[in-house]
Amino acid sequence: MRAFVNLYLALDATTKTSEKHAAMKDYFRTCSDEDAAWALYFLSGRRVKGLVKRSALKGATLSLTGLPEWLYDECREIVGDTAETISHLNASQENRTLEAQENPAKNQQKTLSQVVQEIIIPLGQQDQVQQEEVLEATWRSQTQQEVFVFTKLITGALRVGVSQELVLRALGEVLGVPPEVLAHRLMGNWTPEPSLLATLKEEAVESRKFWHQPYPFCLAHPLPDLSALGDVTQWAAEWKWDGIRAQVVKREGKVSIWSRGQELLNESFPDLATEALSLGDGCVIDGEILAYRDGILPFQDLQKRLGRKNPGKKLLAEIPIHFFAFDLLEWEGEDLRQRPFCRRREMLELHHQTNPAFGISPLVHIKATDELLEMRDRARDKQAEGLMIKRLDSPYEVGRKTGTWWKWKVQPFTVDCVLIFAQRGTGRRANLYTDYTFGVWSGEKLVTLCKAYSGLTDEEIVKVDRFVRQNTLEKFGPVRTVKPELVFEIAFEGIQFSSRHKSGIAVRFPRIQRWRTDKKPEDAEKLEQVKDLLRQREV
Amino acid sequence: MKSGRVITQRPEGLTCEAGGFTIDPWQRVERAIITHCHSDHARWGMGSYLCSPTSAPLLRARLGPEISIQTLPYGEKLRIGEATVSFHPAGHIPGSAQVRLDVGGEVWLVTGDYKTEPDATSEPFELVRCHGLVTETTFGLPIYRWRKEDHLMSEIAAWWRENRAAGKTSVLLAYSLGKAQRLIKGVGREGPVVVHGAVATMNRACQHAGLRLPPWYLVSELPEGVKISDCLVIAPPSAAGTSWMNRMGKVSTAFASGWMALRGARRRRGLDHGFVVSDHVDWPNLLQVVRESGAETVWTTHGYAETVSKYVRENMGLDSQALVTHFVGETLDESEAGEEPETLETRGAREEQQ
Numbered sequence: 058m059r060a061f062v063n064l065y066l067a068l069d070a071t072t073k074t075s076e077k078h079a080a081m082k083d084y085f086r087t088c089s090d091e092d093a094a095w096a097l098y099f100l101s102g103r104r105v106k107g108l109v110k111r112s113a114l115k116g117a118t119l120s121l122t123g124l125p126e127w128l129y130d131e132c133r134e135i136v137g138d139t140a141e142t143i144s145h146l147n148a149s150q151e152n153r154t155l156e157a158q159e160n161p162a163k164n165q166q167k168t169l170s171q172v173v174q175e176i177i178i179p180l181g182q183q184d185q186v187q188q189e190e191v192l193e194a195t196w197r198s199q200t201q202q203e204v205f206v207f208t209k210l211i212t213g214a215l216r217v218g219v220s221q222e223l224v225l226r227a228l229g230e231v232l233g234v235p236p237e238v239l240a241h242r243l244m245g246n247w248t249p250e251p252s253l254l255a256t257l258k259e260e261a262v263e264s265r266k267f268w269h270q271p272y273p274f275c276l277a278h279p280l281p282d283l284s285a286l287g288d289v290t291q292w293a294a295e296w297k298w299d300g301i302r303a304q305v306v307k308r309e310g311k312v313s314i315w316s317r318g319q320e321l322l323n324e325s326f327p328d329l330a331t332e333a334l335s336l337g338d339g340c341v342i343d344g345e346i347l348a349y350r351d352g353i354l355p356f357q358d359l360q361k362r363l364g365r366k367n368p369g370k371k372l373l374a375e376i377p378i379h380f381f382a383f384d385l386l387e388w389e390g391e392d393l394r395q396r397p398f399c400r401r402r403e404m405l406e407l408h409h410q411t412n413p414a415f416g417i418s419p420l421v422h423i424k425a426t427d428e429l430l431e432m433r434d435r436a437r438d439k440q441a442e443g444l445m446i447k448r449l450d451s452p453y454e455v456g457r458k459t460g461t462w463w464k465w466k467v468q469p470f471t472v473d474c475v476l477i478f479a480q481r482g483t484g485r486r487a488n489l490y491t492d493y494t495f496g497v498w499s500g501e502k503l504v505t506l507c508k509a510y511s512g513l514t515d516e517e518i519v520k521v522d523r524f525v526r527q528n529t530l531e532k533f534g535p536v537r538t539v540k541p542e543l544v545f546e547i548a549f550e551g552i553q554f555s556s557r558h559k560s561g562i563a564v565r566f567p568r569i570q571r572w573r574t575d576k577k578p579e580d581a582e583k584l585e586q587v588k589d590l591l592r593q594r595e596v
Numbered sequence: 597m598k599s600g601r602v603i604t605q606r607p608e609g610l611t612c613e614a615g616g617f618t619i620d621p622w623q624r625v626e627r628a629i630i631t632h633c634h635s636d637h638a639r640w641g642m643g644s645y646l647c648s649p650t651s652a653p654l655l656r657a658r659l660g661p662e663i664s665i666q667t668l669p670y671g672e673k674l675r676i677g678e679a680t681v682s683f684h685p686a687g688h689i690p691g692s693a694q695v696r697l698d699v700g701g702e703v704w705l706v707t708g709d710y711k712t713e714p715d716a717t718s719e720p721f722e723l724v725r726c727h728g729l730v731t732e733t734t735f736g737l738p739i740y741r742w743r744k745e746d747h748l749m750s751e752i753a754a755w756w757r758e759n760r761a762a763g764k765t766s767v768l769l770a771y772s773l774g775k776a777q778r779l780i781k782g783v784g785r786e787g788p789v790v791v792h793g794a795v796a797t798m799n800r801a802c803q804h805a806g807l808r809l810p811p812w813y814l815v816s817e818l819p820e821g822v823k824i825s826d827c828l829v830i831a832p833p834s835a836a837g838t839s840w841m842n843r844m845g846k847v848s849t850a851f852a853s854g855w856m857a858l859r860g861a862r863r864r865r866g867l868d869h870g871f872v873v874s875d876h877v878d879w880p881n882l883l884q885v886v887r888e889s890g891a892e893t894v895w896t897t898h899g900y901a902e903t904v905s906k907y908v909r910e911n912m913g914l915d916s917q918a919l920v921t922h923f924v925g926e927t928l929d930e931s932e933a934g935e936e937p938e939t940l941e942t943r944g945a946r947e948e949q950q
Binding site for chain 2: 069070071125127128131132137138141142145483484485486488
């Protein structure tokens with residue numbers, strides 16, 4: 058596993074894409090096919106799920122180190138990452154120096170795939186007592202860095218700053234296969250079997266092997282400026298829905314619904330899966346899943362559906378969903394992606410006329426810039442986040458290509474809020490109070506409106522962190538109640554009435570727009586004002 | 597506010613009322629005892645200063661030549677009022693001292709900042725037995741554990757060699773007093789060392805105090821034929837991102853600090869490298885000092901004071917309390933990262949830049 062640990066450290070040590078690319082190429086060139094398959098699996102953000110509970114990780118660490126539980130919890134909070142905490146604590150047994158731990162002689166070296174097959178996967182079948190024994194024994198035999206990477210593999214995604222695209226570019230160069238071909242072959246669920254690399258390398262792969270897979274999603278860039286469009290008549294616009302992007306695949310009599318994150322969604326949306334059975338075979342539609350009942354429901358409702366597999370009748374009736382199609386990628390078994398967008402769209406509309414199993418997202422051919430502006434102004438009334446602007450002659454690209462699809466969001470809503478709770482962040486922000494909860498006034502009280510994590514500069518974060526530590530009123534576990542004093546302008550992509558939120562309002566994508574040092578807490582917004590804003594919009 | 601027969605915590609700092617002096621005071625007092633010359637321990641405006649002989653020139657370099665200084669060599673006893681005072685090496689930076697106080701046979705020890713692992717520049721730490729211990733806890737969590745000095749220095753030397761081969765200048769950010777000299781002494785024989793003005797001032801003061809260092813240069817005085825990309829450049833963290841750095845060409849930047857032990861802290865600063873080099877005691881050695889000091893009462897200060905105190909109380913069975921200090925605790929983003937108050941050497945550096 059040493060080679061994979063070194064690859065991880067090399068990727069972690071640099072922010073330069075070229076250096077990450079080189080490190081991955083070196084690794085893929087020299088490792089076995091078995092290891093390459095697993096490395097690809099982990100580097101592209103996949104994980105073996107549901108292996109160990111936090112309590113097993115903690116139990117094994119406490120048993121190994123003899124530390125009291127409260128001290129483990131405190132360390133975890135400061136470090137902000139379980140695997141890293143464990144790697145430090147494991148090194149902290151009093152009789153074990155870091156140097157002794159690094160003596161390679163006592164390390165029986167297993168390869169990455171051996172570690173996965175012999176240690177990681179069996180963990181899933183063990184009870185907690187066995188798990189703790191295995192973890193303890195494994196950590197004992199590892200260097201600090203190996204403990205870190207190994208524990209990362211069993212606790213969650215690797216997050217080492219490489220995208221799947223970047224991994225495939227490196228692997229593609231080593232295998233001599235274009236990365237977009239690899240991307241298609243690796244869509245959906247796959248297992249990192251030793252034969253995977255051989256399959257990926259095959260010149261002509263029979264379609265059967267990949268029969269259920271979606272196509273790599275075409276993604277949009279934010280539109281920097283209207284002038285980027287050039288001749289506006291070459292473009293068409295759609296609403297940018299705030300739902301779940303999905304491809305509905307119907308092949309060989311079966312339906313697969315795929316999210317952009319390549320999760321199979323059939324179990325969450327059995328209603329859609331059933332409706333889609335009526336599609337012809339060899340058909341792939343790209344679109345957006347929305348919660349819909351007399352209009353579009355808040356994203357939080359859709360999330361409820363997403364989070365529930367095999368939903369009951371009550372939930373199906375309460376939160377029905379609807380699929381808004383906007384692209385046709387395959388028809389009668391033929392891959393249409395290289396055809397121009399306008400042509401694909403015509404075919405989609407034609408198909409829709411004969412099969413109303415899905416809805417269709419309206420499209421406007423643009424004649425003048427004013428139309429775009431006017432359309433964007435109406436986006437909010439349509440419960441849309443903004444516009445998608447697509448070039449009429451563009452193919453359906455793999456990933457994010459500049460100049461074919463643009464997203465143009467509406468200006469966000471902003472509300473001045475008061476900081477009321479703070480919690481330490483994780484990862485890059487570990488050890489600093491960076492996770493904030495904001496409130497607005499309801500009479501004399503502040504009620505929670507949202508949580509936000511992003512938007513401040515590093516310098517501001519340090520200042521807020523200091524404020525939090527010096528102005529803590531109460532502590533509840535890791536959460537600190539702070540003196541209501543700091544005011545921030547919070548921006549939202551979406552804001553709606555909601556009976557399930559204490560404030561009566563549900564927000565989407567809150568982020569800190571700026572720190573209003575010029576405002577006093579009493580200048581912050583009142584809940585009623587926020588609600589008025591919402592009512593005005595609905596009229 | 598904690599109060600004992602020997603030491604009382606007062607707004608101006610830890611005070612020995614029997615002796616009429618305050619240790620590392622943060623407000624004006626008549627008589628100050630200074631453990632070491634970092635700016636959060638050695639402040640302006642005291643009536644008189646008592647420090648170790650090595651600290652004296654450093655203190656003058658930081659606070660000006662006109663201050664009134666009395667020195668006391670390590671191990672020698674000095675009677676002040678009802679108290680007997682002696683200094684014992686703290687191993688933190690050159691001249692750093694732990695202060696032993698004896699009032700009527702009750703012995704207390706104020707460690708100041710300390711490090712038990714020896715390095716090539718500071719006088720090696722001495723364990724002192726006492727009844728009451730006041731210990732710093734900057735890195736008082738079991739996640740902090742340091743490597744041996746030679747391992748650290750060879751790591752830095754390897755990074756420097758790699759950069760040279762790639763034609764990049766190695767810029768190592770480090771606290772200008774103590775850490776900088778420790779690094780110069782530790783790896784300075786590997787090639788030419790260039791220092792920032794702030795570091796130069798402290799180098800001169802240390803050399804004046806008798807410390808021997810390998811040759812070092814200001815960037816303006818680099819000998820003919822020496823390429824900057826072959827050099828190791830040592831600068832205080834506050835120099836990062838300033839125009840002074842523009843003269844360095846293509847660089848690889850690293851930070852030498854105990855805070856670099858955590859990945860989050862490393863990534864937050866967007867550095868190419870973080871070397872875990874600390875001038876403070878780590879967790880296992882902190883516990884060992886507490887145990888071997890024989891102290892029955894342990895007061896904790898700076899950093900994770902509450903945590904260490906709780907551990908000492910519950911797991912070591914000693915009487916312990918955390919002192920409330922003016923400081924929130926030394927953190928990466930404050931004292932080590934360059935929010936130093938202006939001192940003579942930072943002023944010198946600023947003038948050099950202008």
